[in-house]
Amino acid sequence: MHPIFDPLLVLILLLNLFVLGSSRLRSVIGASALQGVALGMLTMTAHGELTLDVVLVALAAVAIKGIVIPRLLHKAMRDVAIEREVEPLIGFIPSLLAGALGTALAVIFSETLPLLPAHKGSLILPSSFATVLTGFIILTTRRKAITQVVGYLILENGIFIMGLALLDAMPFLVEVGVLLDLFVAIFVMGIIINHISREFRSTDVARLSSLKEE
């Protein structure tokens, strides 16, 4: 592995914690964009040699996760004119603690699994699990639809990292599949958020509570 591999993974872990603790939507979207760029760089350094498809996938990752999707989210943010996330279901500080705990658990759990020799001592699997867990926490505890979409983004980033771990064995089908899946899903979600904002004049999903058991 390239020496920059592990520091990039640490950066991704830090960005996870940042998104968990931040309430400003602009920085949250920016952090997920930065994660996308880091993933692109990870892709290029994961493989031993730089073949054409490696470069293409890396560029696609940077383009879609780092530029296109943050653009869409910023546009959605402007359309509904919100800037800040309200206090989430479990509060910002408990979210931070949950994320930190999740990272620690991810490290412990990946130690218990039998690893390929290339992955022993590397951060790749723990950071994949930790990122998926972070995305999950954000999805389930935030109130604004845009933040939930960012949580979904981070979940997919975690899966992307896992795909990178399998790079030598499996073709890039997985990476391409995830990228495509992400793009389409976010696009559709963006449309929905648009509709939500028009119907409800806000994207506070706590308002989406008329459907519940009486």
Next chain:
Amino acid sequence: MLILVVVVPIAMGLAALAVPSARYRPWLVPAGGVLHASLAVVILTTDLGQPMFASWLAIGALGRVLLGFVSAQFLVCSFYAPGYLALRPERSNRMFCAALLVLLGTMTLVVVSHHLGLMWVAVETSTLATAPLIYFNQNPRSLEATWKYLLIGSVGIALALFGSLFLAYAAVHAGLDSSLLFEDLVRDAPRLSKPWLHSAFVVLVVGYGTKIGLAPMHTWKPDAYGEAPGLVGALLAGGLTSCAFCALLRFVQICYAAGDGALARQLLLALGLVSMAVAAVFMARQRDYKRMLAYSSVEHMGIIAFGIGIGGLGTFGALLHLVNNGFAKGVMFLTAGNIHRAFGSKTTDGVSGAIRRVPASGGLFLAGFLAVTASPPFGLFLSELTILKAAFAGGHYWPAGVFVALLAIVFLGMASTVLGVVQGTPPAAASGRYRESVLVVAPPVVFLGLVLVLGLYVPDWLHRALVDAAAFVETAAAGGLRP
């Protein structure tokens, strides 16, 4: 040939986008249904359904049952579409018709793909194709339902991919060629790394379980089924969840082939009972009859999971139940849709005396309720009895007891809502211009007839197909593919 049964509906769906006339566009749906059914019959009765693309597309014993079932269910539902859309001229049905057909294509793809990555793509696409269907009413409530469906569904799909990657890692770690082809995985299953296989299965159950609607990943179901038109509910509850179950069953088969079925069985048994319990709790005093049907779907998915968890004869019962449930849900959702149109309300506050206002639909709703809660002589009684028999034979006495108790509680809960809808006098506000047309009554009648027939007499060919499918699931290593 197999590729046709996938591509034809999708092509027709895309064609539906181009048809300009809103009156004739809905007829593309039954046309597509008929075409698909004919292709399915050809594949199932001849040996034209050979594996294609290096076994990426193939149809085994389980696939045969599901292909036939999906095709039949869509065929009957598709004839409901023109009648229903004629009652909703105020909405544009372009997206609706296209999405219906694309959904059929993607459901078929889930069933016939033996490459687990392709299967995942199909499940993902079906989720996206269903979103416009749920949003058909375009009011705030259906928007909320669509948002929840999409978000939870996408998370489930993502987790399913995550689990698939775990499985691939298990293969790579064992030094095998990491392939996502079902045949390869089943063949190499005993050599897969056990911790990875276990973790993979747990994640996959959560992921695909979200699409199936097993508790506790079922939270999108009441909203989605409650707000979607009845036709969409029938297709989702009957067809899509069954296809998602087929996807999960592939991984169950891999676990069995690895000799590690215990974890799979226990997990499915537990989740099955939890789903039934959740359904029982939430169906009590449920005033919205469409949400009640959603919880019924959760319950029946739980029953199927329970059956698979029991194993042996239970698997046969579960697969029989899958077919029966699909048809029974067809009756319930379609007639619920009719009642909704007639009364303009979805809750028992606004609906009563359905049997007087819309005699056919009301009567079918009542009969469907009896079918869904497994009263003889309907088919679900037979399938649930089979599962129970298998449970007792396998020594699972306590789970079987809980199973029966929950069935009883569900019956009581559902009865209060259904009888509230059907009996009584219709409210004055309910006399509208809705008149029952043949097109919206005939499909539920057909579904009810099917459930009744299956309760009285299971045809030999169907019985054989189900037995083969059950054997295929149980002993996947030996089963192999049937041409």
Next chain:
Amino acid sequence: MEGGQLIVDLARPILQLVFVLVVPPAMLGVIARTKARFAGRVGPPLLQPYYDLARLLRKRSVFSRTTTWVFRAGPVIGLTATLVAATLVPIGDGGAVFAFDGDFLVLAYLLGLARFFTMAAALDTGSAFEGMGAAREATFACLAEPAFVMGLLAIARANGALSLSAFLGPSVAAHWPSAGPSFVLVAAGLFVVLLAENCRIPFDDPTTHLELTMIHEVMVLDHSGPALGFILYGASLKLFVFAALLIRLVIPITEPGWAAWLALAAGTFAIAVAIGVVESTVARLRLTHVPAFLLAACLLCALGVVLLVR
């Protein structure tokens, strides 16, 4: 050259003591100058803090009638504790003046002792403002101290030693390649702790004149004359202690010779400039957001530990 070696060995602690005693106020001067430059002004002379100290020492302390011995003891004990703490920190080449296993905990406790007496002196005045400042200081200390100790713990774990001079010594340079990411995290965490403990923006504004927004400043509001001088000097010493630890981590040059001292001087200057830059560019955090920020620093250090333990 035994004689020469002996002289060097004797000279080193003296040089360290001289450095520790003389240089810290210059850091304050550099910070003030940097902030002024950012604001487009020329700023006070670099040696201004020395002039301030001299001026304060010449004056007479005024003590309120409501205070007791605690108020008089506060600055003295604070300065003494900080001075002793400074002797535990390895600077320049070689180890600290005093070094023993577990001395990093003693360091933390000495700084805690100084803080305690500052707060006690503040409470002793009986004024509401000082009490408020003491309460805030206690709260933030609860969050900053774990971060500090965890950061030091990470470095100790990486180097397998329990004395500051040992784990911030020559082995750091050897471990940077393998424990690099962890050290980066710890350095970031320690920098945040440095800002928090020394009452810099974004935690506390040292130049504010509104009592309600002060934390440290308000605790020392009633001191005057030499006592205030002690406090000012003690604050600069504390800043130097944190800076020295950070420098040893980030610029691990410890071979005997002038290179280490040059690194120390350059590092001290760099950190002072960095603090000045941070103070000029970042806004002060809302008081309710401070715990989250300190928790983040704690988590950074904890993550550093986790990365080393696996």
